[in-house]
Amino acid sequence: MLRWIIFIAIYIVLGLYTLQALKTATRFPWVYYLFIAISILVLGNFVYQFTWGETEGRVLSRPKSYAFGFLITVLTFQFITIIFLFSEDIFRLLAGAYHKFFGSSKEFSLPERRRFLSLIALGIAAVPFGALLYGMYRGKYNYQVLKYNLEFEDLPDAFDGYQITQISDVHSGSFDDKAMVEYAVDLVNQQGSDVIFFTGDMVNNKAEELYPWKDVFARLEAKDGKYSILGNHDYGDYVPWPTEELKRGNLEELKKLQKEIGFDLLLNESKYLQKGKDKIALIGVENWGRGGFKKAGDLDRAIETISEHDFKILLSHDPSHWEDVVIAHKYHYHLTLSGHTHGMQFGIEIPGWIKWSPVKWRYKYWAGIYKEMGQFINVNRGFGFIGYPGRVGIWPEISVITLKKKILT
Incomplete structure (x- = not known):
């Protein structure tokens, strides 16, 4: 009081x-x-x-x-x-x-x-x-399609021109305009990407938040499938639960819903995307975050079934994982896809001129493409919103990344 x-x-x-x-x-x-x-x-x-x-x-x-x-x-x-x-x-x-x-x-x-x-x-x-x-x-539904071409010397030939669409941080419990969410899902499909990756935080706290939006996100389409991971909000850690059993049940319900939507949820595991004789390793870890966030991600466990020499794409929700663990890991991760920061949903971005948000004081890698030690990360600005029910200057993002074979001269 x-x-x-x-x-x-x-x-x-x-x-x-x-x-x-x-x-x-x-x-x-x-x-x-x-x-x-x-x-x-x-x-x-x-x-x-x-x-x-x-x-x-x-x-x-x-x-x-x-x-x-x-x-x-x-x-x-x-x-x-x-x-x-x-x-x-x-x-x-x-x-x-x-x-x-x-x-x-x-x-x-x-x-x-x-x-x-x-x-x-x-x-x-x-x-x-x-x-x-x-x-x-309006700002919270001002969806932007951001396109990147990334070159790799060791990209398998069959994947030259391979297109990825990444979305992140849906936070379905915050949505209040079904028509605009449907528009965004259609916008994702219009990109015609080979594969869709979702990098965590499907809900704010509870699986039931996804019920009204399940059919909308089930409309997402990609010929090589849809893959997802968990973010820190997906575990239900930020609300009280009468029993641990109910909390575990909530997480299992969310996993079930993602499967029904058509996502292949990766939980500290790897799979191969195959094109003819060529393949790339897709690794998905559970949330691993610095500063009090859940550390359920186990990268070593996730890579048990792949080779050190594979071309690798890693899905990891929090970019601090890339900074603290992935960059210096014994394996080389060609591309990591993250989210989590939302760009704080507030900032100023003028391409080629300025890129600023207060979130940069906490996260070194907070929005867009970065490269360290020959490894790339894309930090998606997020599809939804939480807390402040809007966005100013940092708009909701659909990332479209095309993998290119680098021609050596």
């Missing part, structure tokens, strides 16, 4: 401070009342959803997720506005002190707020405010 009181008090103080900018910028009372009403509604909904309205057994239900999203939107608007107001108030205090000690009147008085500075503050704050709202309304 105390933490709620402190949080609400801070929220009110920030709101009152922001209100000063509105009062300086405009003389229309309806603007103040609208801001107050929105702030109260957002706060009230957030408190309700995370207390009395809490959904049993789920960390973030859709109502809670939206309550969180709207709160972040309002707080971002407030913080940016306050940065400008606070800097101006420091100047006003210094000016008032100067006039008291060095001025002719010797009275302490604060200069009035400057209207143009309040207008600038509100204008700048409106940009992320609008972007976060757009991210919840």
